[in-house]
Amino acid sequence: MSPRYANVSEREQEPPSLAISTVIFALRPDPDTGNLTLWLPLVRRIRQPYLDLWALPGGPLRPTESLQDAAARNLQETTALAPRYLEQLYAFGGPDRSPSPRVVSIVYWALVQPDEAALARQDENVAWFRADRVGTLAFDHNQIVEYALWRLRNKLEYGTVAYAFLGSTFTLAQVREVYEAVLGRALDPANFRRQLQSSVHIEPTDEYLQGGRHRPPRLYRYTGPDPRENSFPSQR
Amino acid sequence: MSPRYANVSEREQEPPSLAISTVIFALRPDPDTGNLTLWLPLVRRIRQPYLDLWALPGGPLRPTESLQDAAARNLQETTALAPRYLEQLYAFGGPDRSPSPRVVSIVYWALVQPDEAALARQDENVAWFRADRVGTLAFDHNQIVEYALWRLRNKLEYGTVAYAFLGSTFTLAQVREVYEAVLGRALDPANFRRQLQSSVHIEPTDEYLQGGRHRPPRLYRYTGPDPRENSFPSQR
Structure with missing residues (x-):
């Protein structure tokens, strides 16, 4: 047919x-x-x-x-x-x-x-x-x-997705930018920074963002679970 | 064909x-x-x-x-x-x-x-x-x-799934039983209770489990997000 x-x-x-x-x-x-x-x-x-x-x-x-x-x-x-x-x-x-x-x-x-x-x-x-x-x-x-x-x-909300958009290291301001882009609204930098620093899933590195700034911001690293919640390790 | x-x-x-x-x-x-x-x-x-x-x-x-x-x-x-x-x-x-x-x-x-x-x-x-x-x-x-x-x-890990298996109120021991059944191993009751009570997603009610026990345990209520992570509200 x-x-x-x-x-x-x-x-x-x-x-x-x-x-x-x-x-x-x-x-x-x-x-x-x-x-x-x-x-x-x-x-x-x-x-x-x-x-x-x-x-x-x-x-x-x-x-x-x-x-x-x-x-x-x-x-x-x-x-x-x-x-x-x-x-x-x-x-x-x-x-x-x-x-x-x-x-x-x-x-x-x-x-x-x-x-x-x-x-x-x-x-x-x-x-x-x-x-x-x-x-x-x-x-x-x-x-x-x-x-x-x-x-x-x-x-x-699970605190993992932002890191899918970022490289292996990032500044706290870059994480906030991801949240702002996804949520479509501005967030208070000081509050956001405080909340993020209490997260168990990121830790500071000894490195700083390269560039011409007077006080370059510190780089952090993501240490949490793989943000691909759906995929069995063998499916990746 | x-x-x-x-x-x-x-x-x-x-x-x-x-x-x-x-x-x-x-x-x-x-x-x-x-x-x-x-x-x-x-x-x-x-x-x-x-x-x-x-x-x-x-x-x-x-x-x-x-x-x-x-x-x-x-x-x-x-x-x-x-x-x-x-x-x-x-x-x-x-x-x-x-x-x-x-x-x-x-x-x-x-x-x-x-x-x-x-x-x-x-x-x-x-x-x-x-x-x-x-x-x-x-x-x-x-x-x-x-x-x-x-x-x-x-x-x-997201702390929501246990409540899909339980009724609208439950004891802390019942939540531990769900975790033990899903994980397939026993958990330390005191540690588990402490971790659970610091969770933002449950709160105590004024009710106690009915039954013949001398000190009936308190009932709690789940107040977190809907555990169906995948389903758009309109798909439910």
Whole structure:
């Protein structure tokens, strides 16, 4: 039975098909304010449905690859990125999320450090958007982005996620910038610093941030659990 | 093309099919020691492949139901349970996890309170097993159970999961029993009590456990975040 000739109730009976999508979050300076904000790359649809709308990078699963490998390949093909932090986020499969037959999307997410994000490809069909200004996306991708943002904010509470965006050492001000970018609001520096220093998951190093400043800030190191909460060590 | 007549390379080209499975954890007293231990219900396979082996409850997705609804229906049909705590765990879809064509399983998990678990159906094809003594299961279901146990133990660190197994009020000893059942080892009562009382997520009530004891223990209440970390409020 070809989907082309099927009527609505016949299409409802077709088995769902499967796709892999990725949400890639990176911190980048806002061009207007210079503050770090949260960005993600989107891909322009070059066919129907949703022709010309922006969508999350994604595609079908190839016969011999794992779900994680499919996500990594998709990411590589669309953005030229190979993020260290890539894990399964959620499977979306509501019956109304796409024109039938139903597509179930297994969504992976990547948290990308600034040095990695700088390597991303951009062209007329791949562009970076501020996470809070993506406009109307194809399919239910607005909901997926909203869900990913919600999960990201929840992860802040566990005190591990910020370090996925930072290098192996960082200043306390850099951690605050990550929190501010993810939460979308300014935080009091003194309060934040106090709270962070009482966290068990970071410790001071003997190093200081390089640069031309009179009193360079101290660098810290993350010592907590792997922030990829979902991934079995053998799946990494 | 019927899978029955396809050769290996043809089967590899078939699109993956989709199934929903559920892991249902409940605390039950061990019949030998009386200690609370972690149990899960399994279903006997009554057809090939893996005829007669035990497997996680599950089945296909119906055309008009959401993934979560399919998980709840499967659970209801096999065990007669309707758990309050049911959320998506992970999607398993490696190319070698089942005889081809590939099946991608979206696994939900339920944490069931003792009063709910007592209502579960059991017959010759549905039985409860201690989570650490399930034997050899069909498909990759041993790996899925192992993954679910790993996630469950990780959730203990966040200090929220124990309350999914308990009622709205509980004694500190009951919380320790949950930790002991999930971790599979005894904990020092005095140390545990001290750590727990410094947690921000529980507070004492003015009530005491009913029963015939001389000094009935105080009941506490959980005040932290919803332990379902994965589920968007609108998905609950």
